[in-house]
Amino acid sequence: MDKFIVSARKYRPQNFSTVVGQSHITTTLKNAINNNQLAHAFLFCGPRGVGKTTCARILAKTINCENKTGEGEACNTCNSCVSFDNGSSMNIHELDAASNNSVDDIRSLVEQVRFAPQAGDYKVYIVDEVHMLSAAAFNAFLKTLEEPPPYAIFILATTEKHKILPTILSRCQIFDFKRITTNDTVEHIQEICDKEEITAEKTALHIIAQKSEGCMRDALSILDKIVSFTGGKITYTNTLEHLNILDEDYYFSMLDHMRKQQLSDALLLFDTINQKGFEGDTFLEGFTEFVRNLLVSKEPKAAILLDVAEDFKQKYLQVSLDTDTAWMLSALNLLTDSNIGYKQARNKKLFVEMTLIKLSYLQQALEISAGDGGISKKKLTDSAKPVAFKALPIIRVKDDKPVPVAEHPAPKAASLVIEEERTERPAPVSAPAPAQRQQPATPAPTTTLPGGSMGTLGNIRAKLAEKNKVVSGPKPLLLEELKSSLAVHIEKLFAEKNNLGASTIKAAALSIVDDNTFTIIVDNTLQQKIIEAERSGLIHHLQDHFNNRILKYSIIIDEKERVEEPEAKTLNRKQQYALMTEQYPLIKELRERLRLEVD
Known part of the structure; x- marks a missing residue:
């Protein structure tokens, strides 16, 4: 019975045209071969299982092929290609840097570079997982990589380009491999299923391609497992069951x-x-x-x-x-x-x-x-400002001559009720012009919107003024009024359990600068930061109280001079005794009678 070979090895591409999803790299390499513009060092980097090592082997085989095709592909029939496929070619050397990453391994590789190929034009050295080399190994490799013999070509492959020294990167021609798309993976797996006579649903192959995440080797490994699990019939259901994916x-x-x-x-x-x-x-x-x-x-x-x-x-x-x-x-x-x-x-x-x-x-x-009116948005202004309309002038008639009367001041808010002002006029001797015709004295009618009565214009203005807090003008900024307003805000802070902020504001001193500015005087930086944290609520409260939107304040630190207390000195026994005898002379007499000595 023949030995089983996994699909990733059995269907490994043997020329550039069979490489899946890396046409931007294979086309460049074929053109370089046809134009005889091969670099002496290549760096293949990209995710796992996307064809880096495969492209390196195809490049090594193609440049030594004796009968290249017009498209820059290997013929796969000459002695060089056959020996390469059998693994007996002496012109290709592979080094796994993950397990051979010491300086001695690189030195032995450099020693082999000195010998010219016995057959073929080039000797190719493929170093896989090159980022695993030690710093000393990289340094030992630098000179040979920069100026190799004309017959030596180095192909370095890695999944982590950022770990490679910049001196190595600058000496290589870098090719970035990309992840294989889902559609390319599905098409390649479908070709393999057709060759192996495996029945597979398209949706099942798509699930396999998604699970592989752009790695063709993983996709082929999953395919082999599911074929063994299902006996050669791949369906969407058993694929989900095998890969533990939810439908x-x-x-x-x-x-x-x-x-x-x-x-x-x-x-x-x-x-x-x-x-x-x-x-x-x-x-x-x-x-x-x-x-x-x-x-x-x-x-x-x-x-x-x-x-x-x-x-x-x-x-x-x-x-x-x-x-x-x-x-x-x-x-x-x-x-x-x-x-x-x-x-x-x-x-x-x-x-x-x-x-x-x-x-x-x-x-x-x-x-x-x-809500009913759509998602609410943040207001752009602090409060709504009413639109003021200019009142029309009223013309009174006196002695048959129109006399203009001073305009009424514009109302503070747009009113929903329109009041017509009419006055009694004396009857003229002759019929007046249409514009000056006498009108009978009638009570001032009030026009309201449908749905209810609204009262007179004056009442409505008063209600709107009370609602919008519209007054004739800003209150004067006086120290007593400022203190009373701050007292109200301090009580509010105490009610909100903000004792620190309330106490700090209460302890601060106040000073009026001008009609729109005052200062808060504190003792230290900590008090300044506490009051600064309350700025938003405090300034809004004061502006509403004084009806002054340009009211502002500043915080000044007035550090008081500290009285330096004398440092307490430690007295010895004799000094303590001398101090005590000065205050209490009888102690000296007691010591002399008892014949005591001071230590």
């Missing part, structure tokens, strides 16, 4: 329950998912990606970013049209926070259920916050 139909059902606010059905569905062996974090991550796909499907221009199987694309587009954008954005924020907080949660199932409860009533919360 997207569950997400569509969960979304339907949430939009209809069917909380019990959503919780029962999650319990079913949990009993199938899927953990809560798997569900949250999958549902987050599902909502993201819905949001991407909302706009036709962004639909190309939808990385799902073709069978599901139409369903995503249809469901996204019926889902509110505000709901999707809020759900993404909520799910992102849940993904972060899941690890800290003790009862993880309850944590996921709480997230489902919030999502089920999210639409209702958005409607409540929006």
